[in-house]
Amino acid sequence: MFIQILGVFDILKKKEMSLQYYLQRLYEIQEEELDVLISIGAYYLQEDNFEDSLNYFEKALRMAIDMDDDEMEAFIIDSIGDVYLNSRNIDKALEYYKEAMRIYFSIKSPLKDEIKEKIKEVKKIKAAIDITEISQIKERKVPEPEEPPELNLEKLNSKLDFVVNMVDSTSIYSSYSNDKEAVSHLKDAFRISRDIGDEAGEAALLLMLGNIALKQKEYTDAKKYLEDSKTFFRRLGDEKGTGVTMVLLGTLNFALGDMQEVSDNFRNAVEKFQKIGNKDAESAAIDLLNTLYED
Known part of the structure; x- marks a missing residue:
């Protein structure tokens, strides 16, 4: 009887080790999937395909939240800000950058100073667009000539x-x-x-x-x-x-x-x-x- 009890404990021990292994593998697979989603989002951003880029970054964001990975969550929010910046929605970009900065500061990430400087630069871009001659170019209405x-x-x-x-x-x-x-x-x-x-x-x-x-x-x-x-x-x-x-x-x-x-x-x-x-x-x-x- 004693031998049988020991056998049961051995089985339980093996199952416990096996569970830890599979949980670790599951986490690694999730990390790989997250990395792929981010890479695809970055690729579409590079191609100025903002809709698809945003779609993949949002999928990655949901996964990072489920994994309880605050730093990765902030990084993806920062990347979504880049999508809005490149699509010239500067106000929306700043909203995402500020949220990313909030998370970085809350976890004392070394990236907190970098995002802070980024926000300053984007604010400068916004101000420049508002006050420079390019604003006049946007409003300029040129009549179509009869001949080129x-x-x-x-x-x-x-x-x-x-x-x-x-x-x-x-x-x-x-x-x-x-x-x-x-x-x-x-x-x-x-x-x-x-x-x-x-x-x-x-x-x-x-x-x-x-x-x-x-x-x-x-x-x-x-x-x-x-x-x-x-x-x-x-x-x-x-x-x-x-x-x-x-x-x-x-x-x-x-x-x-x-x-x-x-x-x-x-x-x-x-x-x-x-x-x-x-x-x-x-x-x-x-x-x-x-x-x-x-x-």
């Missing part, structure tokens, strides 16, 4: 080149710009960049090809180069490169007579430059826009 306006290339060429050269990755190819065979050389360089997987080089070269096509009034080619360049810069998370591409697209829109797109592209570009604190790029974009409307 003619680009004054004598005035624009140097300004377009100046804006393009603000992108750091264009500097190594600048020697091609004034070459008679510039397009051929840039295309060769693009193929090499593509073969070696240099996406920053591909983005820069497409931007430069788009600039040349724009100045030569080859608008179909210019649009293709610039749209592809913007896609690369966005994928790389290069805000300045994306903004510069939008400036050239806005100039192209002006040549094609699409005034709403002119306003949208220049507005978005200036907001990106303000976001990263690049005053030179912001001023150059506004100067180029003013030059377009001088005549």
Whole structure:
């Protein structure tokens, strides 16, 4: 009888160990699922697909709350704030950032100071958007012309080149710009960049090809180069490169007579430059826009 009782305790002990193992495995699986949800949300945010990004971040938030993981909860709330910031809903973004900060401070997270500084920067962006010339661009109503306006290339060429050269990755190819065979050389360089997987080089070269096509009034080619360049810069998370591409697209829109797109592209570009604190790029974009409307 005594031996039988010992046997029962052995079984119970094994079951207890097995339960702990499976509970640990369950937690690890939940952590993996949470990480996947966050990664998908971040991917969609990078692609400016704000609806899907928000959907996955909200799923991740519910899971973090169920897991009672305060720091992860705050991180996801912070990420949701990023979605609203990038979709230009700054007031909503600030609400989420403040909630994330509250949680970080309550658990004494080392991230509390970082989110505090982030809120300060976003408030500066909000103030800048309210008081700078970009507000006037938003309100500007330009009548649709009967014929697309003619680009004054004598005035624009140097300004377009100046804006393009603000992108750091264009500097190594600048020697091609004034070459008679510039397009051929840039295309060769693009193929090499593509073969070696240099996406920053591909983005820069497409931007430069788009600039040349724009100045030569080859608008179909210019649009293709610039749209592809913007896609690369966005994928790389290069805000300045994306903004510069939008400036050239806005100039192209002006040549094609699409005034709403002119306003949208220049507005978005200036907001990106303000976001990263690049005053030179912001001023150059506004100067180029003013030059377009001088005549």
